Amino acid sequence: MTFPFYIARRYLVSKKSHNIINIISGISVVGVAIGTMALIIVLSVFNGFDQLVVSLFSSFNSSIQITPARGKTFHMGSFPVERLQKIPGVLHVAEVIEEDALMKYKDNQSIVTIKGVSDAFTKMSGLDTMMAEGKFLLQDGDKDYAVLGYGVAGALNANLQDYVNPITVFVPRRDASFSGGFENAFNNEIIFPSGFFQIQWEYDVKYTILPLRFVKKLLDYGDERTALEVDLAKDANQAEVQKKIELLAGNRYTIKNRYQQQEILFKIMVSEKNYIFMILTLILIIATFNVIGTLTMLILDKKKDIAVLRSLGASHRLIQQIFLFEGILISFIGALLGLTLGAIVCWVQIRFGLVRLGSADSSFVVSAYPVLMKAGDFLLIFFTVMVIGFLAAIYPVYNIRKVDTTMVRTE
Numbered sequence: 001m002t003f004p005f006y007i008a009r010r011y012l013v014s015k016k017s018h019n020i021i022n023i024i025s026g027i028s029v030v031g032v033a034i035g036t037m038a039l040i041i042v043l044s045v046f047n048g049f050d051q052l053v054v055s056l057f058s059s060f061n062s063s064i065q066i067t068p069a070r071g072k073t074f075h076m077g078s079f080p081v082e083r084l085q086k087i088p089g090v091l092h093v094a095e096v097i098e099e100d101a102l103m104k105y106k107d108n109q110s111i112v113t114i115k116g117v118s119d120a121f122t123k124m125s126g127l128d129t130m131m132a133e134g135k136f137l138l139q140d141g142d143k144d145y146a147v148l149g150y151g152v153a154g155a156l157n158a159n160l161q162d163y164v165n166p167i168t169v170f171v172p173r174r175d176a177s178f179s180g181g182f183e184n185a186f187n188n189e190i191i192f193p194s195g196f197f198q199i200q201w202e203y204d205v206k207y208t209i210l211p212l213r214f215v216k217k218l219l220d221y222g223d224e225r226t227a228l229e230v231d232l233a234k235d236a237n238q239a240e241v242q243k244k245i246e247l248l249a250g251n252r253y254t255i256k257n258r259y260q261q262q263e264i265l266f267k268i269m270v271s272e273k274n275y276i277f278m279i280l281t282l283i284l285i286i287a288t289f290n291v292i293g294t295l296t297m298l299i300l301d302k303k304k305d306i307a308v309l310r311s312l313g314a315s316h317r318l319i320q321q322i323f324l325f326e327g328i329l330i331s332f333i334g335a336l337l338g339l340t341l342g343a344i345v346c347w348v349q350i351r352f353g354l355v356r357l358g359s360a361d362s363s364f365v366v367s368a369y370p371v372l373m374k375a376g377d378f379l380l381i382f383f384t385v386m387v388i389g390f391l392a393a394i395y396p397v398y399n400i401r402k403v404d405t406t407m408v409r410t411e
Contacts, residue, residue, distance in 0.1 A: 036338025048370030059126030089236030116215025124231030134195025151205030331389020
């Protein structure tokens with residue numbers, strides 16, 4: 001333990017000649033602790049929401065999506081699917097056809113995006129865990145079923161128990177001619193719903209999942225597809241697999257991972273987290289101003305000690321180090337206290353979910369605020385607090401010479 005640090009530690013815990021200095025020192029520690037605690041709690045909540053959003057989109061968006069770089073469709077015969085399936089880390093490859101369509105049930109109708117998927121989609125999708133009503137069933141023998149987004153089901157007022165009135169799906173014919181009447185301009189097929197999924201509002205009001213064979217027949221598609229969706233093993237290196245797929249597919253196809261498929265949304269989430277961090281850091285800076293007042297008053301309180309140290313041969317630099325360590329100790333204790341309290345609050349929320357999202361009967365995916373603590377956030381916040389504390393301590397320590405000179409003249 002160095003001499004300046006030893007003296008600084010004694011100053012921090014010892015009684016001062018003026019009790020107000022003890023009070024201000026305590027306020028400084030508490031201020032830093034509260035700011036630190038607020039930072040770790042808010043960032044952990046943002047992490048929780050990030051994880052929740054990723055898990056929700058993971059049930060719908062595939063790990064890797066392959067789409068044509070030009071045009072809307074591509075022929076399966078032109079893509080090396082067998083070589084794709086042999087790439088290490090690739091588990092499943094689902095064939096996909098997406099198209100806008102009109103769905104009609106009784107007197108209700110809605111414009112939706114139909115997504116025809118092959119059997120592999122059932123193995124790789126997590127939609128079966130996101131069902132609000134019914135079950136995730138697309139095929140049963142030779143019978144086809146539709147799985148509607150909850151918003152689509154609401155717009156159609158669809159009923160899972162209605163076995164008499166099917167849903168009719170209309171799509172424009174590829175060689176459509178409106179001069180021949182409505183019937184000649186559209187293909188249509190009927191289908192019954194098996195369930196309603198609920199993921200996120202944007203998807204719930206847009207998508208309907210259908211069997212690939214149903215959509216192929218509806219659209220008069222042969223081996224044409226709009227996309228291939230690839231599911232990866234849990235231990236697969238996504239970046240490496242994506243590079244291999246890009247080399248395999250060439251420049252005729254666009255390869256996107258799950259984050260790139262929702263790039264705008266994830267960028268917004270990262271920006272929000274960064275802005276909140278900066279705002280709370282500004283609040284922490286304001287709270288750290290107490291350190292300046294604390295050190296200034298402590299220096300004034302210890303004028304006699306400074307004189308004694310100087311008479312014993314202590315350099316001006318050594319005296320500055322004593323009070324600089326004092327400011328760092330205040331920030332250090334406040335940071336540790338804030339991180340500890342923040343971790344406790346986050347653990348309680350994770351364990352018991354005390355802070356709820358809406359009422360008990362609300363339709364949120366989760367009932368309580370999600371929280372996820374990350375070691376990186378703790379290190380970042382601790383480093384930020386220590387840097388702010390160090391900078392706050394520099395000003396009064398730098399001006400200690402003025403106090404010292406005044407004191408010596410007075411003596």
